[in-house]
Amino acid sequence: MTKLLEWLFGVSLVGAVWALVSFDLLDLSLPQTYREVAWPMPLYLLVSFGCYSLATVGYRVATFNDCEEAAKELQGQIKEAKEDLRRRGLKM
């Protein structure tokens, strides 16, 4: 199953459950509160997922390591390498 199909499957499953409860399609005579809670659920889910995404990406951008040390080490090694290679007769 491709990821696309997995997603379609998941979304339709959730959608079906949501419709069943919100519109009481099976005439289960669910309490009114169930229907009231279920009805705006998709919007809540969407908004909370959006917030979660923004927060996660924001946090990860803020904590993205800046590898100053690595850059400095590399600069040093480049010098060392150039000297050594020149000694070994490399013409750059």
Add this chain to the structure above:
Amino acid sequence: MASRKTSHPNRDSEDKYSILLPTYNERENLPLIVWLLVKYFGESGYNYEIIVIDDGSPDGTLEVAEQLQKIYGEDKILLRPRAKKLGLGTAYIHGMKHATGNFIFIMDADLSHHPKFIPEFIEKQKEGNYDLVSGTRYQGSGGVYGWDLRRKLISRGANFLSQVLLRPGASDLTGSFRLYKKAVLDSLVERCVSKGYVFQMEMIVRARQLNYTIGEVPISFVDRVYGESKLGGNEIVSFVKGLITLFATT
């Protein structure tokens, strides 16, 4: 750790590591990356060979490679040039045909991937007998150097999106510093159809699909000092296209 101090701790190992270095206009970088590879392989004692796949670089990368071959020996530096620029994906395939190692390293020749991480890749691979070990900029001590806020944001955003959509089981999809078992790389390359940038993404997504095991090693990615990036440009467009393709086909 103590064993590291002895001169050639891993010399008796049966394993051999072939490093594929695709180059296009890397005259300045190639000697440096080779020097670093020789240094770290020399210190850790693993058996290795470096395969340079140059695509007819007009800047004379191949001449420099020939000089390096004289310095370090034909058993250590192998040249597998091609006449013209045919792209990164086919460069790997071309290089692999000539690899004699049972493990293959893929890395960029522009010094953004530092050979100091190679012993960590190898240890990680042995630790879990992983089929593939992928370098990651996004976890642990991994990171980047020379990136502004905008680039970090795009990178993290794109990464988050692909994690959500593809759930690939690896944190760095677009990184290209990886260690593969030879047979695993063979079978992956056979299946991967993407070009350029998306190739790396497809490789790891297919690996997960085929139930290969993946280990990760945090790496620091330092933007190239010499020369310029050949991909660049419409990177975002090709990323989105690749993401959608992989989403629909894997």
